[in-house]
Amino acid sequence: MAESSYSLLGLWPVINRWKKLVLAAVVLAALLSTVVALLLPNIYRSTAVFFPTNPESTDPDRLVDGGKLELGGRSEDLDRIITIGQSQPAAELLIKEFDLYKHYEAGAPGDDASENAVLYQFNSNLSIVHNERDAIELTFEDKDKELAARMANRLVQVIDSINQQLTLENRRNVLGLYKLRFDFLQNEFEQSRRQLVRARRRYGIYGIEEQGRYMAREVITLESKLRQAEGSGNAAQAAGARRALQGLTGPGGTNTINLERFVQGNDSMNLFQARLEDLQERLVKARGDYETADLTLRGKISSLYLVQKAYPATRKSKPVRWLIVVGSVIVTLAVSVVLITLLELYQRSRRGLRQDGAAEPAVAAGS
Template identity: 90%
Template sequence: MSESSYSLLGLWPIINRWKKLVLAAVVLAAVLSTVVALLLPNIYRSTAVFFPTNPESTDPDRLVDGGKLELGGRSEDLDRIITIGQSQPAAELLINEFGLYKHYEAGAPGNDAAENAVLYQFNSNLSIVHNERDAIELTFEDKDKELAARLANRLVQVIDSINQQLTLENRRSVLGLYKLRFDFLQSEFEQSRKQLVQARRRYGIYGLEQQGRYMAREIITLESKVHQAEGSGNTAQAAGARRALEALTDPSGPNTINLERYVQGTDSMGLFVARLTDLQERLVKARGDYETADLTLRGKISSLYLVQKAYPATRKSKPVRWLIVVGAVVVTLAASIVLITLLELYERNRRASRYRPEPTTGAGL
């Protein structure tokens, strides 16, 4: 006995026999889907668009030295920004700041169920993607369009702040090194200056070049007086000039400034002056470096280049109510057709098996 064949054209008589039930199911689905679609709240979407920058190009120290901002972000910069935006600390900061426990009706904070619910809802409403123009689009959805825009803009600020914090601690350590270097040089400079003052008092040298000229001029003058006095036979004048010359050249003489002390102090004074000059130059540079590092650390340069702020949406993004109704009707119609077709096949097979003749057996003669 040949198997029964079925075709799509054979569905129409089946649908026609069950048309009232099919029509009732479709009408019921349309009514229920319409009610559900009308009860769904409008969801608004706000999007902020920005470019990440290379952290090295936003280093204030480099900008002070004439560096330039690089607006194009590298792939690692894009990945880092997206990771920061999707991180739990950033989410918890915004959840607490905007009171999203109450807004999402997740319950009171402090228990795992409420925290998991609000985090899930927050992450479901958030989207951070890298578009084809190497920019980052941060989108936030919410039934409150003003809140969606404020959340998106605030999250951009949080991402910028956290991105700067990644290098802030290292820069503070560098600032500490600048301060340590400046304090050390300042201490050495003060110590060297005191040593120079003590050396000047000890040797009686307060101006190397001026005192050298004075010493040479006086020695030449006294020697000339000695020779003149001896040549003219003025013994008393020659003896006085000789005593004055010995006081100027003898280290045990009564003069505060004499040639021997000047010669002894010249090398020490030269070393002290050179040391003090070197420390002064290094101290001035270290002070400038420290002040520059301190000022640049206090100044905040954005690590993001904001192209478009998030604005409150002028129209809803979802739900598409007509699509919900049409989809419910189509699904219900298809399910109804499948169900009645299966019922018809079941009834047909049951009737066929009922009227099928029993096989007979007999003994051969």
């Protein structure tokens, strides 16, 4: 016995027989979906767009060496920002700040059910995605368009703050190293300066080049006077010139400025002077590095480049009410057709079984 075939055209008689029931179901679905669509609140969407920066580029040790802030785009930077934005600490901070327990009607805080409900609603309204231009789009949805914009902007600030905290401790350690180096060089400079002053007093050297010219001129002058006195036979004048020359050049000379002490202290003075100049240059640089790093740390350089802040939406993003009504009508019609088709098939199979059952006794009686 060949099986019965079915087609879409064969459904029309079935629908026609059940048209009143199908029409009633469709009308009821249209009415109910209209009521539901009208009762649904308008949802507004606000979006902030920003680029992350590499946190290493904001460290003082790189900035003082001429480093520049680097625009984000690395996968690790993007993943880090998205992870921070979706973290529970960031969510709890905004929930408490904007009193979302009351706004979402989740109940009093402290209860597990309330905590789960408000976190679920918050995460449902939040969207953080990496777009095709390597930027991050942070979107927040809410019935209150002003609140949606404020929460989106506030979450961007929270992400920036948490992202800075990740490297803040290291930056403070770097600042401490700059301070330690500056203090060390300042102490070394002061000690070297005192050593130089003591050496000047010990050797009587206060200006190497000037004193060298003075002593050479005096030695030449005294020797000339000594030779003239000896030539003229003036013993007293010769003896005075000789004593003056001995005081200026002799090892036991009593002059404050003595040639032997000058020669002895010349090397030490040169060493102390070179050491002091080197420490002075390093000290000036260390002080500048420390001040720059301190200003950098106090300035709290943002780790995000904000391209577009979130603004209150000018129109709702959902619900699309006509789509809800049309979708409900189409689904109801499809379900109704499937049900009446199954019912028709069931009734047809029942009638076939009854006819087969009545034919068997008739055949038996004829035999």
